[in-house]
Amino acid sequence: MTARILLLGGTGDALTIARTLGPAHVYSLAGLGRVPADLACTVRVGGFGGAEGLTRFLADEHIALVFDATHPYAAQISANASRACEAANVPYWALRRAPWQPQAGDNWRMVSGWAGVTEALAPFARPLFTLGREPLAHLDEVPESQHWTIRCLDAHPGHARARVIDARGPFTPEGERTLFTGARIDVVVSKNSGGAATEAKLAVAREMGLPVVMMRRPTLPDAQREFASAQAALEALAHYTQRSFNA
CATH class of the missing domain: 3.40.50 (Rossmann fold)
Structure with a gap:
């Protein structure tokens, strides 16, 4: 049986990842912007009620992995996810897109x-x-x-x-x-x-x-695995789902 993934979204990279997920998995959005209607995975809109509410959700929904692909400035969501994963003993992975760097001529x-x-x-x-x-x-x-x-x-x-x-x-x-x-x-x-x-x-x-x-960017929690691009994340998640399916 495939281990369920909870994908925390809100970026274009998150949507790219969500498009590869099957119906066993959950794509969570805060509720701002347009909700995609063409995904195979379950789409959940709205908050969880802080770290405590997310901890309960992980247990109730039998989530085996949380992947944080929220915006780099969504510091509170990431902090809640990190704490919930620690409390629920669930792996916490994250997409940590590299910041832009100033170039010659920038002010x-x-x-x-x-x-x-x-x-x-x-x-x-x-x-x-x-x-x-x-x-x-x-x-x-x-x-x-x-x-x-x-x-x-x-x-x-x-x-x-x-x-x-x-x-x-x-x-x-x-x-x-x-x-x-x-x-x-x-x-x-x-x-x-x-x-x-x-x-x-x-x-x-x-x-x-x-x-x-x-x-300036806020400080984000460390994740057990961090990825700099959606492509790297997709490869790791594909390997994870295949491994869990065969386990």
């Missing part, structure tokens, strides 16, 4: 948290936010001297000083140039997510001489 301004972002943006007029949904909670804080462009996965109303774009990567340099020029962007705000899908914004910022306000 990165490293910050921690929303307060650091707003302080760093004070000299600028037309920032592009690529932080996901977080800026939507601050639309009533847009300074009169600024106009925000916010790109995230979900449609959301903006207002006179904020435009919200719902779009999903991968993004191309050509598309980013068009956006930057049309919106008169003078600074980019980003998380250091790593990966190729959204890296074009950094290349275009470098090309156009624009600064990037970059949020």
